[in-house]
Amino acid sequence: MTTPARNRYVVVACVSYAVLALAWIFLSDRLLSTFADMESIVSLSTAKGVFFVCASTTAFFFALRSVPAADATGMGRLMDALATGVAPGRRPRWLTWFFAVTITLAMLLVRQRLSVGFGDPPLLIVFMFPIILSALLGGLGPGLVSTAMAALAVDYLAIAPQHSLRIANSVDLLQLAFLVVNGVAVSVLSEMLRRSLIRAELDRRLLDAVISSTPDAVFVKDTEARYLLANAAACALAGKAREEIIGRDDSVLFPEATAREMMAMDRAILATGRTHTTEELVTTHTGRTRVFLGTRGPVIGEAGRVVGLFGIARDITEHRSAEAELRKLNTGLEQRVAERTAELQSANTELEDLAYALTHNLRAPLRAISGFSQVLVEDHAGTLDTEARKCLAQITQASGDMGELIDGILALLRCTRGELKRETVDISVLAGRRLGKLAHGEPLRQIVWDVEPGLSATGDTEMLDVVMAHLLDNAWKFTRGTTQPVIRVFAGQVDAVAGICVSDNGAGFDMAHANRLFNAFQRMHRQDEFPGTGIGLATVQRIIRRHGGEIRAEAVPGAGATFCFSLPAGNGGNGGSS
Amino acid sequence: MNRGTILLVEDNPQDEMLILRALKKSNLANNVAVARDGQQALDYLFGEGEFAGLAGTELPTVVLLDIGLPRLSGLEVLERLRKDPRTRLLPIVILTSSDEERDRLVSYECGANSFVRKPLDFGEFAATVARLGVYWLATNEPPRDRASR
Numbered sequence: 001m002t003t004p005a006r007n008r009y010v011v012v013a014c015v016s017y018a019v020l021a022l023a024w025i026f027l028s029d030r031l032l033s034t035f036a037d038m039e040s041i042v043s044l045s046t047a048k049g050v051f052f053v054c055a056s057t058t059a060f061f062f063a064l065r066s067v068p069a070a071d072a073t074g075m076g077r078l079m080d081a082l083a084t085g086v087a088p089g090r091r092p093r094w095l096t097w098f099f100a101v102t103i104t105l106a107m108l109l110v111r112q113r114l115s116v117g118f119g120d121p122p123l124l125i126v127f128m129f130p131i132i133l134s135a136l137l138g139g140l141g142p143g144l145v146s147t148a149m150a151a152l153a154v155d156y157l158a159i160a161p162q163h164s165l166r167i168a169n170s171v172d173l174l175q176l177a178f179l180v181v182n183g184v185a186v187s188v189l190s191e192m193l194r195r196s197l198i199r200a201e202l203d204r205r206l207l208d209a210v211i212s213s214t215p216d217a218v219f220v221k222d223t224e225a226r227y228l229l230a231n232a233a234a235c236a237l238a239g240k241a242r243e244e245i246i247g248r249d250d251s252v253l254f255p256e257a258t259a260r261e262m263m264a265m266d267r268a269i270l271a272t273g274r275t276h277t278t279e280e281l282v283t284t285h286t287g288r289t290r291v292f293l294g295t296r297g298p299v300i301g302e303a304g305r306v307v308g309l310f311g312i313a314r315d316i317t318e319h320r321s322a323e324a325e326l327r328k329l330n331t332g333l334e335q336r337v338a339e340r341t342a343e344l345q346s347a348n349t350e351l352e353d354l355a356y357a358l359t360h361n362l363r364a365p366l367r368a369i370s371g372f373s374q375v376l377v378e379d380h381a382g383t384l385d386t387e388a389r390k391c392l393a394q395i396t397q398a399s400g401d402m403g404e405l406i407d408g409i410l411a412l413l414r415c416t417r418g419e420l421k422r423e424t425v426d427i428s429v430l431a432g433r434r435l436g437k438l439a440h441g442e443p444l445r446q447i448v449w450d451v452e453p454g455l456s457a458t459g460d461t462e463m464l465d466v467v468m469a470h471l472l473d474n475a476w477k478f479t480r481g482t483t484q485p486v487i488r489v490f491a492g493q494v495d496a497v498a499g500i501c502v503s504d505n506g507a508g509f510d511m512a513h514a515n516r517l518f519n520a521f522q523r524m525h526r527q528d529e530f531p532g533t534g535i536g537l538a539t540v541q542r543i544i545r546r547h548g549g550e551i552r553a554e555a556v557p558g559a560g561a562t563f564c565f566s567l568p569a570g571n572g573g574n575g576g577s578s
Numbered sequence: 579m580n581r582g583t584i585l586l587v588e589d590n591p592q593d594e595m596l597i598l599r600a601l602k603k604s605n606l607a608n609n610v611a612v613a614r615d616g617q618q619a620l621d622y623l624f625g626e627g628e629f630a631g632l633a634g635t636e637l638p639t640v641v642l643l644d645i646g647l648p649r650l651s652g653l654e655v656l657e658r659l660r661k662d663p664r665t666r667l668l669p670i671v672i673l674t675s676s677d678e679e680r681d682r683l684v685s686y687e688c689g690a691n692s693f694v695r696k697p698l699d700f701g702e703f704a705a706t707v708a709r710l711g712v713y714w715l716a717t718n719e720p721p722r723d724r725a726s727r
Contacts, residue, residue: 360675360676360677363675363696363698364590364592364593364675365592366698367592367593367596367675367696367698367700367703368590368592368593368596370699370700371592371596371700371703371704372592372596373700374700374701374704375596375599400699403698403699406698407698410677418679
């Protein structure tokens with residue numbers, strides 16, 4: 001980092017001031033002494049004082065103008081606090097006080113010697129020298145000490161009446177007042193200058209600390225894309241010392257292709273004056289390609305002109321590779337999940353196949369049991385007594401029940417096997433056909449049925465036929481004890497989704513047991529009231545669920561039951577095993 | 579009336595007894611030969627192995643073929659029979675307890691003339707078997723008058 005230009009300005013101003021002031025001190029009083037009359041000396045002395053004040057004020061004006069204005073914000077105060085505590089290169093406080101006292105005393109000594117040659121004028125102007133030096137070095141305090149010491153000493157030693165603080169002559173008083181005012185002004189201005197310098201230095205150091213310690217590469221270039229500034233990270237990236245970088249452009253720092261790209265981006269920034277963040281592939285001096293997230297923007301000078309550009313580049317190669325790793329892991333995980341799911345599905349399918357085969361294989365022995373009982377009844381009835389015939393009848397009954405169970409289980413298992421077709425199914429037609437069949441089977445039952453026309457659903461026709469058959473068979477069965485049975489099929493809702501309902505005014509059931517309603521082999525009525533296997537509703541629910549739909553039941557014991565199911569129009573449920 | 583003969587290929591002795599009883603009720607029991615596995619059925623039909631003595635004699639009118647058989651399955655037997663010119667047109671009825679759609683499809687694809695599921699209910703079962711016997715021996719006209727081994 002270079003020394004700010006304003007510091008040079010301050011030095012020049014101060015040195016010029018010191019030289020001019022000293023020259024003035026040695027010349028002006030000598031000039032004055034050439035005038036004999038008192039009036040002229042007084043007026044010239046006043047003019048001399050005014051001139052001196054004007055000159056020193058001008059010098060301070062120029063010195064201070066180049067220093068940033070003090071701000072009264074919280075940040076400014078914080079900076080002041082930091083400046084007094086942390087500011088680097090500060091001289092010990094006592095040294096500046098000591099210096100002020102010493103140099104003032106030294107000047108007093110010089111003045112006493114000079115007064116021998118010059119006669120007896122107060123020769124106050126010489127004291128501006130120690131006052132200014134003290135103020136510049138130590139700020140307000142030492143400046144004021146020097147001023148006070150000079151004023152008191154001159155008053156006591158040089159101004160008549162001597163060896164007293166009283167002042168007899170009003171011209172002397174005026175001169176002394178000038179000295180004090182000048183001294184105070186110089187002290188105050190010096191203090192302001194000192195604080196500003198300290199703050200500027202602190203700002204610079206803070207900025208420098210941030211820029212040099214960040215792992216991001218930071219650089220500033222001029223309008224020709226030559227480096228004006230490059231931090232340690234930028235130097236490491238280029239693989240060159242700072243001296244080799246400053247004043248050069250990217251073409252000597254990076255491989256050709258990379259340099260061309262980077263300089264093209266620089267030109268774009270310089271041309272548009274807009275800040276731009278982008279991901280860059282940079283091939284470094286070692287030949288490795290790294291990924292950077294780079295922000296480039298214009299450096300705006302006076303009058304809003306683009307005078308250069310800055311850039312901050314962060315190496316995100318590790319991030320990127322970590323992300324890639326994570327993606328790979330995720331993909332692997334997804335694959336593992338898919339594999340496990342497939343394994344599970346396969347195991348499930350195997351189990352269902354086993355259940356199916358098992359159930360299926362029960363048929364042959366069952367047929368033998370019922371068949372041979374039947375043979376006994378048909379062919380050997382004469383040799384069997386009543387008790388034996390009763391037993392045979394029970395065997396026939398039991399094997400018939402078991403046959404129904406087996407068929408039910410097979411139907412239940414079948415509804416999750418095979419492909420699930422999705423077609424538009426006319427539920428009204430299915431319902432009408434099933435009810436017609438039921439009426440045909442039991443022509444003596446007087447049942448009123450009401451099927452809403454045009455009910456349709458999306459699903460597998462055969463399976464939905466099974467659903468409607470079970471629901472309507474149930475309605476038919478459970479209205480057996482009802483005097484005026486009514487079965488209705490109508491459009492309804494399931495969990496706020498459009499669905500289809502089947503209702504009856506039959507036996508109903510207690511809703512307390514509704515949660516088990518759809519479990520296999522779960523029955524709501526005694527076998528001697530309403531016979532059944534308890535598989536029908538389990539099958540219905542399995543089919544509806546496989547379609548991605550839902551089924552609900554509402555019932556009141558003795559007043560009937562309503563079953564509503566929904567079938568999503570789109571691709572709802574899973575395909576089950578195939 | 580020449581009723582012809584039936585070859586029943588059935589490995590389950592109870593099913594065999596029940597089928598034979600049902601056929602007997604229709605007075606068809608005398609015309610029934612029984613093979614108890616797929617290989618035996620082929621030997622019988624081609625007059626080979628233990629049935630070498632049958633070579634050159636008349637083939638049965640119809641074969642009632644179960645699918646789940648030991649050694650050679652019913653479908654394999656069906657395939658072999660359809661490949662051989664002697665039995666290419668022999669009426670074959672698949673009589674099985676399988677309700678797999680695949681079995682039914684493959685059966686027809688392999689050239690079965692009929693596919694009948696054994697009913698679980700004995701009454702229905704007996705009636706079905708009786709109907710089959712009467713239909714294939716009396717009602718149906720076979721492809722050849724005298725197909726021989």
